Amino acid sequence: MGGMALTGALAAGTQVPPGERVIDVRDLRMRYGTKDVLHGVSFAARRGEVLALLGPNGAGKTTTIEILEGFRMRSSGEVTVLDTDPARAGEAWRARVGVVLQSWRDHGKWRVQELLDHLGAYYRRYSTDLKSRPWPVGDLLEVVGLSALASTRIARLSGGQRRRLDVAIGIVGRPDLLFLDEPTVGFDPEARREFHDLVHRLTDVDDTTILLTTHDLDEAEKLADRILILNDGRIIADGSADDLSRQVAGESEIRWTRDGQRFVHSAANPTPFVRELLLQHGDAVEDLEVRRNSLEDTYIRLVHDSEGRAR
Numbered sequence: 001m002g003g004m005a006l007t008g009a010l011a012a013g014t015q016v017p018p019g020e021r022v023i024d025v026r027d028l029r030m031r032y033g034t035k036d037v038l039h040g041v042s043f044a045a046r047r048g049e050v051l052a053l054l055g056p057n058g059a060g061k062t063t064t065i066e067i068l069e070g071f072r073m074r075s076s077g078e079v080t081v082l083d084t085d086p087a088r089a090g091e092a093w094r095a096r097v098g099v100v101l102q103s104w105r106d107h108g109k110w111r112v113q114e115l116l117d118h119l120g121a122y123y124r125r126y127s128t129d130l131k132s133r134p135w136p137v138g139d140l141l142e143v144v145g146l147s148a149l150a151s152t153r154i155a156r157l158s159g160g161q162r163r164r165l166d167v168a169i170g171i172v173g174r175p176d177l178l179f180l181d182e183p184t185v186g187f188d189p190e191a192r193r194e195f196h197d198l199v200h201r202l203t204d205v206d207d208t209t210i211l212l213t214t215h216d217l218d219e220a221e222k223l224a225d226r227i228l229i230l231n232d233g234r235i236i237a238d239g240s241a242d243d244l245s246r247q248v249a250g251e252s253e254i255r256w257t258r259d260g261q262r263f264v265h266s267a268a269n270p271t272p273f274v275r276e277l278l279l280q281h282g283d284a285v286e287d288l289e290v291r292r293n294s295l296e297d298t299y300i301r302l303v304h305d306s307e308g309r310a311r
């Protein structure tokens with residue numbers, strides 16, 4: 001491993017100065033019965049940052065998020081979210097934290113705008129001079145792309161439309177921190193792109209800090225300022241997609257065609273290879289493509305390497 005590996009409590013959130021930490025997790029441990037599922041997780045997030053938490057099934061992502069949301073008691077470790085321990089936080093804290101839960105199926109008879117008006121009213125008392133709460137429902141519908149469905153009954157929404165409503169419910173109180181657990185599952189490509197735009201708008205306009213989990217690495221790469229990879233209850237990588245890609249000794253893939261034939265070659269440093277290729281074959285080289293490690297390649301390598309070390 002190179003010097004980039006930031007694992008364990010020593011490197012906890014080294015990039016984020018203490019005063020700016022919206023999330024600060026140190027040596028978090030969780031045990032269910034006799035089974036340890038988090039083995040000393042440490043990380044931090046700063047205001048306005050989008051963090052993607054990645055990891056294989058069962059890695060401990062949902063457990064981590066539920067602890068940060070205050071829905072689950074940890075076994076040990078220090079957790080501070082918006083300057084408060086979520087295990088002891090009250091209503092005022094909760095009003096500043098947005099959670100996108102999976103579909104509000106129990107409210108099928110409600111109309112979209114009606115439900116948002118109803119839920120939004122709760123947040124009014126938590127308005128501050130800097131932030132009026134809730135979001136005006138008209139603006140909110142606009143932002144999540146549900147304006148045309150404002151008076152539709154929830155039971156009539158498609159799967160993707162419901163997910164957008166879930167997101168609207170999660171942000172109606174204009175949270176300072178938003179948790180998104182696999183937010184775009186079931187979205188069509190257009191809805192997904194609109195959702196990505198929405199996330200960017202939230203961080204631009206409201207400086208909202210966002211922690212999301214996803215299995216969609218393309219989504220993580222598009223949205224996240226920083227990526228955390230959790231494997232078997234441990235953080236095995238923490239950095240931007242570029243940082244992570246540099247962390248694995250990557251090979252680039254060079255593809256081209258010549259005389260109608262496809263060629264593929266891997267090289268750690270593609271420049272001399274491509275220079276030589278063009279010197280030899282000149283204009284006969286067509287459709288030349290050089291592809292660096294994708295986040296998916298990097299992710300698979302990092303998870304695989306960490307499992308190799310654990311064994």
Ligand SMILES: Nc1ncnc2c1ncn2[C@@H]1O[C@H](COP(=O)(O)OP(=O)(O)OP(=O)(O)O)[C@@H](O)[C@H]1O
Nearest residue numbers: 032033035037055056057058059060061062063064
């Ligand atoms: N209430 C519980 N009681 C006992 N074990 C649990 C409980 N909840 C989760 N686990 C176990 O803890 C481990 C981590 O689960 P968790 O749901 O946090 O993983 P995850 O990374 O969110 O997975 P996925 O990607 O599949 O959603 C798993 O081995 C799971 O079986």
